[in-house]
Amino acid sequence: MATLAHIVRHPVKSIGYEPLDRVALTPGAALPWDRHWAVAHANAKFEGTPAEWQRKLNFLRGVTQPALMAIRAELDEATGRLTLSHPDAGTVTLEPEAEAQRLMDWLAPLWGADLPAPRNVVHIPGQAMTDWPDPFIAVLGTASLDALSAAAGAPLSPHRFRGNLWIEGWAPFEEFELVGRTLRIGAAELEVRERITRCKATHANPDTGRRDVDTLQVLRDNFGHEDFGVYAVVTREGEVAAGDQVQVT
Template sequence: MTAWLGQICRHPIKAHGREELASVLLSAGACLPWDRHWAVAHDAAKLGDGWSPCPNFVRGAKAPALMAITARLDEATGVVTLHHPDREPITFRPDAPEDLQPFLDWLRPLVPAERAQPARIVSAGRGMTDSAFPSVAILSLSSLRDLSERMGRPLSIHRWRGNLWIDGWQPWSEFDLIGREISIGRARLRIEERITRCCATMADPATGVIDADTLGALETAFGHRDFGLYATVTHGGTVSLQDEVHL
């Protein structure tokens, strides 16, 4: 069956917005460029040098309103613009100390008061993915449609915060690809492991309100909470929408 690249997404600030791309240049051993380049550490974070695991950061699993943020990154200047239905847009530079406080002031109303509060923006020289290795998240649009049918409602791709969405695979057949390589455009990626999901996927990315038991639906149908795959780039190259996907 012919498969192709249906969507490309990146998330410049981990858990704080997404944007869609038409193409992107992947590099061997690296995350998708600018994906999770920054993360927002909370006031209880215990950060090490470099990459740190997700419990150190403000994220949608604890603050579902974050799921409604959209982002736009100007790569040339490092300027990010965020939009949220309940906030005025904000444009700032995550690397600029003078821009931190205005960003934190903008963000705090979206974080429940009983949760650890946003404190600073950090970066690590690699994407702050949930995997300990630099990964690209590959997901199946066919599996998403199947889960949507099982739940009786359409589910947005943005619940899942993936990078590369493949169309044309048989639903759930992607789990058979672990340990194998795929080619997309001029790039090659090795499928490493499944992605186990958290309750951030239960929030509507249009509103940031929890409205769908995605985890319960996965458990009921399949006995697990896995959706999507982590992959590593083994050979760099440009990938574009509609590029064919091959084993």
């Protein structure tokens, strides 16, 4: 029997991950508060806050600066205040939009002076700042992570892959076979749409913020691709919680 093992959101794109016990899913929407904000850099191809989704290259990302991968997050949904912590930068608590300059000042040393400086915080109501404009939720299998860890010769943290829902009980990479099918988790349903092709952001250890495993090479050499996890969209609203049974239809 497959079960929902972990739920994770990332309130700011590429800047902090936060485990959750439960969450309510809504059709046509990403995981609540996931990639709710993003931080644009000085070379972004837009001015100020755009009116619509923008490509990921406009924002601070772990693929460019692996130190960002070690940030952890804790969001107070009632107040909108976000606490970020990093092993080198310490901890800061703020409101990302109202205190945008504090956020950018805290990020600047991690991002590095040789990169285009953090410029402004972006939030578009109703649009998660995910890598694609679609309201995707990333679904991953714990057995796939175990298989990849064995091939790499070291245990790999799930937070390298910045997924949302981790499923326990599937065979390694079984999720690839579920494209086009429906997952029933708790009261919610999701349709699996496509595989996720990965980038070298996954090379970084989220405990240290340093690249230590070439996950893409391990995937190519052992599994013949660079994919890990699948994208799904919510088709029926409902709450999901860690421990819920996962049924495939």
